[in-house]
Amino acid sequence: MLVRERYDLQERRWISLYRPDCNVETAYAFLRAWEQTGDNHYLELARAIYRSIAAFQNPDGSFPFADRKDRHVYTNDNSEVPIFLMRMARLDAEYAPRYLETARKGADFLAGIQNDDGSWRVVDNDDSRNAMFTAHAVAALSMAAAAFPDRAEYERAVENGIAFIRTQVLPSGRVRTCCEVHPGTEYWRPPSSDQAITVRGIAMAEYYLPDNPHIDGWKDLRRTLLGWLDLLADGSGALRNGLGEGINSADLPDLTDNATMSILLPSEWRRIYGAGWWTGILLIERRSMAWLRSAPAICSTPTIPAPTGSGAAPITFATATGILPPSCSTPARRVVPR
Numbered sequence: 001m002l003v004r005e006r007y008d009l010q011e012r013r014w015i016s017l018y019r020p021d022c023n024v025e026t027a028y029a030f031l032r033a034w035e036q037t038g039d040n041h042y043l044e045l046a047r048a049i050y051r052s053i054a055a056f057q058n059p060d061g062s063f064p065f066a067d068r069k070d071r072h073v074y075t076n077d078n079s080e081v082p083i084f085l086m087r088m089a090r091l092d093a094e095y096a097p098r099y100l101e102t103a104r105k106g107a108d109f110l111a112g113i114q115n116d117d118g119s120w121r122v123v124d125n126d127d128s129r130n131a132m133f134t135a136h137a138v139a140a141l142s143m144a145a146a147a148f149p150d151r152a153e154y155e156r157a158v159e160n161g162i163a164f165i166r167t168q169v170l171p172s173g174r175v176r177t178c179c180e181v182h183p184g185t186e187y188w189r190p191p192s193s194d195q196a197i198t199v200r201g202i203a204m205a206e207y208y209l210p211d212n213p214h215i216d217g218w219k220d221l222r223r224t225l226l227g228w229l230d231l232l233a234d235g236s237g238a239l240r241n242g243l244g245e246g247i248n249s250a251d252l253p254d255l256t257d258n259a260t261m262s263i264l265l266p267s268e269w270r271r272i273y274g275a276g277w278w279t280g281i282l283l284i285e286r287r288s289m290a291w292l293r294s295a296p297a298i299c300s301t302p303t304i305p306a307p308t309g310s311g312a313a314p315i316t317f318a319t320a321t322g323i324l325p326p327s328c329s330t331p332a333r334r335v336v337p338r
Contacts, residue, residue: 020053020063021077024084027053031091046088047095053081054102061109065123075110075120079136082106086147100147107144110137111157118164128182131168131175132194134161135201142201146208158205159214165198166221173228179248190241190248192232199225 027049034042056063062078064071082103089096089103114120119129120137138161145154168176177194202222206215232240 019065019077020056021080021084023049023053024081024088028084028088028091031088035091043092046092050085050088050095050099050102054098057102057105060112061105061107063106073124075113075122075133076136078106078110079140082110082140083143086143089147103144104148104151107141107148107151107154110141111151111153114157114160118160118162120161122178122182126182128178129164130178130181130194131165131198132178132189134164135198138162138165138201139204142205142208155209155212158209159212162202162205162214162218162221165202169221169224173224175225177247191243191245192229192241195225195229199229 027046030042030046030049034040034046053063058064058073062073063081065074065077085099085103085106089099092099110120114137115129117129119134121127121129122133138158141154141157141161145151145158148154165175168181170176174191175194175198177191178189199222202218202225205212206218206222209215212218231243
């Protein structure tokens with residue numbers, strides 16, 4: 001069983017493109033739904049998706065971009081797969097050994113392709129080196145270092161990765177973006193995403209490797225990056241895509257990437273730090289919640305349809321993420337984010 005990743009708005013049809021990272025994230029969402037509802041249909045869906053995706057894993061532990069149609073190997077995709085598999089292992093004890101074995105192979109692959117300067121490539125046919133793609137690998141290997149303590153090479157890779165990220169920070173506190181590192185390439189992410197994903201990687205290193213001798217330096221670096229990110233907050237509480245520096249076509253001060261920046265990333269930071277997160281993120285989430293008050297439709301729009309014939313209610317964004325906007329009239333059962 002696989003989940004198609006893209007929908008063609010012009011032709012109004014789903015494209016048969018099955019990406020391992022998107023499928024594993026979907027499987028994790030189904031496991032969260034199972035955790036909250038107790039409906040085994042969601043558990044079965046999650047496991048079925050996992051089995052299909054595990055079959056795509058290459059002998060070296062990597063995953064292709066999209067099943068058999070695009071065999072290129074991207075660092076970001078191959079970082080997110082083990083991250084979500086390790087999260088799935090916390091929810092599904094019976095399948096946990098399978099999830100962890102697939103994740104370990106993926107982590108071994110990531111550790112093995114790190115460049116001598118501590119960076120990771122974008123993809124197997126593009127050796128451009130930048131903070132964001134490196135941060136994806138740092139996030140995965142930080143989590144893997146805690147899950148597999150016998151793999152000392154994971155923690156060394158994290159140390160070297162963050163050392164590289166430090167070389168990519170501009171005086172303003174912003175990291176050099178993908179398109180700045182590789183001129184002429186129009187990557188799809190706005191500067192805000194490069195910055196936020198980099199912060200996330202460092203935050204996961206702090207959380208999973210609290211005894212690392214470099215921890216204080218990591219915290220200082222994370223605070224520096226957050227300082228630039230905080231400049232993006234607008235009056236509505238959302239975070240803008242950029243400051244209008246003309247970095248790429250997505251660097252627009254009047255364009256807000258609401259879904260990613262204003263909702264999902266604060267959720268991710270909360271997931272990492274729980275109740276002990278730092279003041280900067282608390283302020284960002286407060287702004288995000290203020291923005292959500294003006295978007296009540298998100299409370300009732302199903303993001304995970306119930307399995308046909310199951311009799312279960314659809315899972316909304318609020319119940320799937322544990323984030324309940326103040327404007328929601330029907331409370332969602334809050335869970336401790338993982």
